[in-house]
Amino acid sequence: xxxxxxxxxxxxDYSGLLGRLGSEMIIAKFAVKFLDDPSFSQLExxxxxxxxxxxxxxxxxxxxxxxxxxxxxxxxxxxALTEKFRGRQLVDYEELLRQxxxxxxxTTDILKEYKG
Amino acid sequence: xxxxxxxxxxxxxxxxxxxxxxxxxxxALMTVNSDLLDVYHTMNMTMQYLERQCATYDDFTCSDTVKxxxxxxxxANYINYDISDKAANGVCIxxxxxxxxxxxxxxxxxxxxxxxxEPECWYLGDxxxxxxxxxxxxxxxSADIARYPEKKLMARIHxxxxxxxxxxxxxxxxxxxxxxxxxxxxxxxxxxxxxSIGSIFSGYGLAMDGVAVVTDxxxxxxxxxxxxxxxxxxxxxxxxxxATNGVTEGIQWESSGNRLWIGGxxxxxxxxxxxxxxxxxxxxRRVPVLIYALLGYLLLLAVLFVVRRGGKNERLERRExxxxxxxxxxxxxxxxxxxxxxxxxxxxxxxxxxxxxPINGIRGMVEIAGHYPDDPExxxxxxxxxxxxxxxxxxxxxxxxDIEELENGTVVPDVRTFxxxxxxxxxxxxxxxxxxxxxxxxxxxxxxxxYDLLIGSPAxxxxxxxxxxxxxxKFNRRGGNVVVGCREVSGSNDRVVLEFSVMDTGKGMSLxxxxxxxxxxxxEDSASDDPYGGTGLGLPICRRIVALMKGTIxxxxxxxxxxxxxxxxxxxxxxxxxxxxxxxSGKGAASLRGHLVLVAEDNDLNMEVADFALRHAGANVLKAxxxxxxxxxxxxxxxxxxxxxxxxxxxPEMDGFEAARNIRxxxxxxxxxxxxxxxxxxxxxxxxxxxxxxxxNARVTKPVDISVIAEVVAKYTDKTKEExxx
Numbered sequence: 001x002x003x004x005x006x007x008x009x010x011x012x013d014y015s016g017l018l019g020r021l022g023s024e025m026i027i028a029k030f031a032v033k034f035l036d037d038p039s040f041s042q043l044e045x046x047x048x049x050x051x052x053x054x055x056x057x058x059x060x061x062x063x064x065x066x067x068x069x070x071x072x073x074x075x076x077x078x079x080a081l082t083e084k085f086r087g088r089q090l091v092d093y094e095e096l097l098r099q100x101x102x103x104x105x106x107t108t109d110i111l112k113e114y115k116g
Numbered sequence: 117x118x119x120x121x122x123x124x125x126x127x128x129x130x131x132x133x134x135x136x137x138x139x140x141x142x143x144a145l146m147t148v149n150s151d152l153l154d155v156y157h158t159m160n161m162t163m164q165y166l167e168r169q170c171a172t173y174d175d176f177t178c179s180d181t182v183k184x185x186x187x188x189x190x191x192a193n194y195i196n197y198d199i200s201d202k203a204a205n206g207v208c209i210x211x212x213x214x215x216x217x218x219x220x221x222x223x224x225x226x227x228x229x230x231x232x233x234e235p236e237c238w239y240l241g242d243x244x245x246x247x248x249x250x251x252x253x254x255x256x257x258s259a260d261i262a263r264y265p266e267k268k269l270m271a272r273i274h275x276x277x278x279x280x281x282x283x284x285x286x287x288x289x290x291x292x293x294x295x296x297x298x299x300x301x302x303x304x305x306x307x308x309x310x311x312s313i314g315s316i317f318s319g320y321g322l323a324m325d326g327v328a329v330v331t332d333x334x335x336x337x338x339x340x341x342x343x344x345x346x347x348x349x350x351x352x353x354x355x356x357x358x359a360t361n362g363v364t365e366g367i368q369w370e371s372s373g374n375r376l377w378i379g380g381x382x383x384x385x386x387x388x389x390x391x392x393x394x395x396x397x398x399x400x401r402r403v404p405v406l407i408y409a410l411l412g413y414l415l416l417l418a419v420l421f422v423v424r425r426g427g428k429n430e431r432l433e434r435r436e437x438x439x440x441x442x443x444x445x446x447x448x449x450x451x452x453x454x455x456x457x458x459x460x461x462x463x464x465x466x467x468x469x470x471x472x473x474p475i476n477g478i479r480g481m482v483e484i485a486g487h488y489p490d491d492p493e494x495x496x497x498x499x500x501x502x503x504x505x506x507x508x509x510x511x512x513x514x515x516x517x518d519i520e521e522l523e524n525g526t527v528v529p530d531v532r533t534f535x536x537x538x539x540x541x542x543x544x545x546x547x548x549x550x551x552x553x554x555x556x557x558x559x560x561x562x563x564x565x566x567y568d569l570l571i572g573s574p575a576x577x578x579x580x581x582x583x584x585x586x587x588x589x590k591f592n593r594r595g596g597n598v599v600v601g602c603r604e605v606s607g608s609n610d611r612v613v614l615e616f617s618v619m620d621t622g623k624g625m626s627l628x629x630x631x632x633x634x635x636x637x638x639x640e641d642s643a644s645d646d647p648y649g650g651t652g653l654g655l656p657i658c659r660r661i662v663a664l665m666k667g668t669i670x671x672x673x674x675x676x677x678x679x680x681x682x683x684x685x686x687x688x689x690x691x692x693x694x695x696x697x698x699x700x701s702g703k704g705a706a707s708l709r710g711h712l713v714l715v716a717e718d719n720d721l722n723m724e725v726a727d728f729a730l731r732h733a734g735a736n737v738l739k740a741x742x743x744x745x746x747x748x749x750x751x752x753x754x755x756x757x758x759x760x761x762x763x764x765x766x767x768p769e770m771d772g773f774e775a776a777r778n779i780r781x782x783x784x785x786x787x788x789x790x791x792x793x794x795x796x797x798x799x800x801x802x803x804x805x806x807x808x809x810x811x812x813n814a815r816v817t818k819p820v821d822i823s824v825i826a827e828v829v830a831k832y833t834d835k836t837k838e839e840x841x842x
Contacts, residue, residue: 020819020820020821021725021728021729022732026728030721030724030725030728033721033724034721037719037720037721039719056766057766057768060766060797061718061719061722061766063797064719064722064764064796064797064818065719065721065722067797067818067819068721068722068725068818068819068820069721069725069819070819079797
């Protein structure tokens, strides 16, 4: 699987990302590093422990990372979750969090498949 | 054309009549031909039918006779056998015995002939005479039967007298000789029992009043016309006519009395068959068809007449309308041409006046200056006025070239990404000197819309606002104000409509002049303090420029209070488009070679992406992983060493806003000047306002785009360096 196929499988705009970062190797390098990015686990633990401020910050960071790496689907749901947490209150977020988890799993599964 | 129409008109009814006659003749011929074919077909079918019926009749009659004769022969054989038996038993066969046989076997008579062809005895129950049968009993046939017992003779005879006689002759068994047995039937009884040939017409009808007749050559045996049956052929006029001419191929036409008949005839072994029809019944039945055809044709003519008349009227109307339109166009064109010529004349007159005025001024100043060669003050004054006049002439020529270019459609907007604030900085620098010169305070507000980077035509915008601001300055009073503002009228994620306003405190415009303010060379007297006023081309040029950018321009003005011009223009938002899609600003990545950039970003991956982008553009990067680190790194750096700070807004320990405020608050020479650019994933206006309020200069939204970041950083670092130099 190439990195382009990887992005296409995620439903992301690879051409736009390539136009922005300019190098397929760089994209591949950053994309694989996402597997070690702590923002999602920080989000999960913050939510689990009821730390609203940390949950907002983690969701915001995850959203930013997804923007930078061109993970469009995960960006959309994490952006929505960020706005949900913007008021620093953990209410009615369950469905959005579930979607973020689902998209995160799909994204990381594909990246793991790419990484081999 | 009219003559041709007149010549054609009389011909058309004649043509219609001829067509009608032709149509009727054609229909008549077709129907007659069809009728004759119909007659021929019906006639043949009828004759074939009658031929078959006559043959059947013959067969039936023959069969009936044969059955009777066979029955008679059977009786004769029995009697022959019984007589032989009685004779063998010594019984004397006499007329009494024969009478018993005739009674028992329901015969009429029996005659016994001897070997010498002489009668031995007989019994004739009908009271007849032997002589009637003598010839039959003594001829050669009977002699043969006597000689050859296998032979038999049986036949039916119909002598005069009103009876049919069936007889049979067989060879005698008791002794040589023959025996004749016969059976008499009354004529009417036979004929009643037999099928009458007339019965084949029972229930038979012929179309077109046709008549079918069967004769035996002399008399009519049967017919569907009951009056003919039993008559002789000669007495039937029509029939006689057909019979006289004999059998022919095809259809025969015969006249009888005053009537014409169509028919034919055929013959079989025993009969003559005739079928004929009255001609009027055949031919006149199609008259309704001809009437319908005629009515149809007349209806068609009527429709054609109406359509043609309507079409003619329509053509006439169309022609008249076309002529009217043509005339109106010609008149409009003539009016336009006259207006155009008048405009040209007016234009030339104004051009002549506007060019001649400053030239005369220049010539006058030069001439006057000649009188004061040793007076530097006077010379400076006159040179200044000459410069002013030439400046006006240059404006005039430039404006003329501009309007010519815009009129010809040769100006194409150079659409690209640009910074609105940078553009207005440029406009400010171009227009401020003139404003200062005229004692007008120019205030171009910092654009505080949602976005700084837009996609549009900065060149056209610059022309537009330089022109509008120049006008506002030119037609202002000394000590007056010109304020340029901007607000967002509407927008979406990737588009925004901005309304710019250029307000002056000049003399304003009359309502009458406002109606013509966008027309070339339109000028209001004494609107300007400038000795030459304006060229009258500025606003027309502005309107054309705005139209090119798909915007609108309008104004409000109050005399002696001032004028405000409103320009509304739609733009696309560059960051959204470039960030999410193309990632290109349209200019390519600016070089940051040699710049030191401090990046504050708490996420390693985001930091790595920003680091890559900046290093790719040639910058050196200092990394701070939260706001506090950023403040500390800036505080401990050599003054002026950090060219720009890219600040993430949401960070642990200290967010970007607080960090920016702390940096600005530092007591060092570059603390206030160092550009701080917010790097955020948010596109909300309040974030930008909050960032600006915290002392940041601009915002770049994620995702990180090498070219966008490099361009913005380059812009602020260059500016900072220029300001530092000053």
